[in-house]
Amino acid sequence: MSNTEQTLSIIKPDAVERNLQDEIKNEFKINGFEIVKEKKIHISKQEAEKFYKVHETKPFYNNLCAYLSSGPIVVMTLQKENAVLDNRKLMGATNPDQAEEGTLRKKYGISIDKNSVHGSDSNENAKIEIDFFFKD
Ligand code: CMP
Numbered sequence: 507m508s509n510t511e512q513t514l515s516i517i518k519p520d521a522v523e524r525n526l527q528d529e530i531k532n533e534f535k536i537n538g539f540e541i542v543k544e545k546k547i548h549i550s551k552q553e554a555e556k557f558y559k560v561h562e563t564k565p566f567y568n569n570l571c572a573y574l575s576s577g578p579i580v581v582m583t584l585q586k587e588n589a590v591l592d593n594r595k596l597m598g599a600t601n602p603d604q605a606e607e608g609t610l611r612k613k614y615g616i617s618i619d620k621n622s623v624h625g626s627d628s629n630e631n632a633k634i635e636i637d638f639f640f641k642d
Contacts, residue, residue: 508587509587509588510585510586510587510589511585511586511587511588511589511590511629511632512542512583512584512585512589512632512636513583513584513585513589513590513593513625513626513632513636514581514582514583514584514624514625514626514632514635514636514638514639515534515581515582515583515584515593515623515624515625516574516579516580516581516582516623516624516625517530517531517579517580517582517622517623518573518574518579518620518621518622518623518624519573519574519576519577519578519579519620520615520616520620520621520622521614521622521623522546522577522578522579522580523577524614526614526622527546527580530610530614530622530623531544531580531582533596533610534582534584534593534596537592537596538586538587538592539584539585539586539589539592539593540584540585540586541582541583541584542583542584542585543582543583543636543640544580544581544582544583545580545581545639546578546579546580547578547579547581547639548575548577548578548579549574549575549579550575551571551572551575553575554570554571554572554574554575555567555571556638557574557635557638558570558571558574560631566619569619570619573619573620581639581640583636583640589632590625590626590627590628590629590632593625593626594625594627595609596609596610597609597610597611597623597625598610598611598612598615599611600618600621601618601621602614602615602616602617602618602621602622610622610623611623
């Protein structure tokens, strides 16, 4: 039975700054993801605070929001079967030091903050996150 899903992916400022967006987009494509929506934007700190609201009680929240709004990002809606879980597998662990070989964060991540990509962690959050950037 087909289980086509959508998930939100962000190529973070550290990767855009190093001009890695085409290489990372190609990784999604060769791993079976269709990029159905895409835009390059530079969000404000207030928008980043809204996007990462689930983390507002965490000690790293302020830095995280400052970082996501520090430069251009590429936001995408990705689609494939089991997109949410498969994207999380492709990204690897949050901390690039702990990410498996071959994963995006292992290949491109610099640190736990500058970990190059974000991906929705559940179908429920995928819908919320896709709406956040693409509702029009
Ligand atoms: P992301 O998948 O975008 O979701 C929240 C982000 O917070 C995470 O990736 C990390 O880049 C960042 N972060 C910073 N410090 C931590 C931490 N200690 N634990 C988890 N995430 C962290």
